Amino acid sequence: MDSSRLQDIRDWLVDGARSAATPSEMMAECCARLVDLGIPLWRVGVFVRTLHPDIAGRSFIWRQGAEVEMGTVAFGFESSPVYRDSPLARVFEQGAEFRADPRAPESERFPILMDLRAEGVTDYLTLPLTFIDRAVHASSWTTKSPAGFTDAHLNAIRSLMPALARYTEIITLRRTASMLLDTYVGNSAGERILGGQIRRGHTDAMDAAIWLSDLRGFTPLSDRLPAEDVVEILNHYFDCQVEPIREQGGEVLKFMGDGLLAVFPFRRRGGDPTEVCARVLAAARASRARVDALEYASGGAGERFRFGVALHVGRLLYGNIGGGNRLDFTCIGPAVNLAARLEKIAAKLNRTVVASEAFAGACPESMTDLWTDLGEFPIAGLSTEQRVFGLRDEGN
Structure with a gap:
């Protein structure tokens, strides 16, 4: 694993991923750079809770060879069986790492792992993204490599979490500010206020x-x-x-x-x-x-x-x-x-x-x-x- 190239990715994230204009572009470029580094990624997800009157959270999903998919989660999702029976629930509630082999019998209690098994995924890792206010969000990382992630792969992914959390937090705060202004004063007024008309x-x-x-x-x-x-x-x-x-x-x-x-x-x-x-x-x-x-x-x-x-x-x-x-x-x-x-x-x-x-x-x-x-x-x-x-x- 080339440590200098990995550090370049961390620095790029901390600097705001300036070559990527949107969070989706950041996901695509970050994952492409990690693959070039030798980490055999198949599917990567970032899941962020939001402060929004209609939306409880947002997701950004990257897959090898596909466009980044953006999704939203409505309020009430956290009480649904789909969420309660997912590894992400553990990450959100405990702020702890979770790793599993979808091929293992004990993984059958998690529906998401069964879906990933059908795709040929061999290793699944979820990591918390902890913001400055200690709020916990999450990321997930999968591979189809027959041997799964190596220790070097895992350490490289873990080392990205502080930088990825900082980037995600800044983008989330800006989106939250814009959304709250749109909600309470309207779209045009919100744009003017964020633009400095205060x-x-x-x-x-x-x-x-x-x-x-x-x-x-x-x-x-x-x-x-x-x-x-x-x-x-x-x-x-x-x-x-x-x-x-x-x-x-x-x-x-x-x-x-x-x-x-x-x-x-x-x-x-x-x-x-x-x-x-x-x-x-x-x-x-x-x-x-x-x-x-x-x-x-x-x-x-x-x-x-x-x-x-x-x-x-x-x-x-x-x-x-x-x-x-x-x-x-x-x-x-x-x-x-x-x-x-x-x-x-x-x-x-x-x-x-x-x-x-x-x-x-x-x-x-x-x-x-x-x-x-x-x-x-x-x-x-x-x-x-x-x-x-x-x-x-x-x-x-």
Whole structure:
């Protein structure tokens, strides 16, 4: 075993594997370099627990002659028989190495080893990847060499663990930071914050379609139901909107009690809003259908959700606003204020979807017959009344 070449691989990992742009490329290059060094690898896996609202963990699997496969594991997997009956469970829970010969009779109690035996694997090794906070993640290493791994192979693989753990930890922390920002402030805001836009008053102008929705009757509902039930109802209600909004290119900026604020940015400043408004309207109609299909139990009977959404287009300021060291990445401006006023008008008129004249006028000509003119209404803070439109299929 060439110790200097092995040290080169360790140094490469500690230096961030700069020749590999992604974790998958790092896996492919690292394994290729180890094979060139004389270690007869067949399958290598890295398994990392994550801080994510939907995903409990991620996996990266390299196989000789194949592309690196990336996978995710949902919450609840750790209580499943597949996980409980796997060597990885021992590594995660005990932080200790595990080695087995898939051909040996005692390996039959592990389903994964039986699968590897069918592939012709002769040696299986799992090693912990321990992060600085002592959290334990895992790696697995297999070979088809008739004699399995030699002591030199095993020592070389073990010697890589500190460097591989450091690389994996850095990548995991960056992914976690990005994911948490996406979860709590939205994708575009998360990118801006990670890019250094973190000072108070740092804002950009944006041309966008604005979505502001509200759940009708939320206050009396929250008064008569247990808090846990209210939270569950809100989550189901927001599910009806978030998916259609994101599918149509929108970004949810914030939840305000039972309210939701989202924006659909134009591709470029001063760009044509026609295509954007068509997508916004598609999201609004999809959300309306989903909310209409929901029911919640109240007093032994089923009750339906009712909500309203106001749509507008305009220029807004998008950035950091707050006091002291507590900031919020949000949008402000007259266009946002008008959307908020329109939502109140929607409730007054018992309408689900209402739009400003600017939004309705920006929709494609093929959609003009979808709207009905509801008249002009006074808007607080504005000197002139504003014309409001509603979807024709909601009646007069």
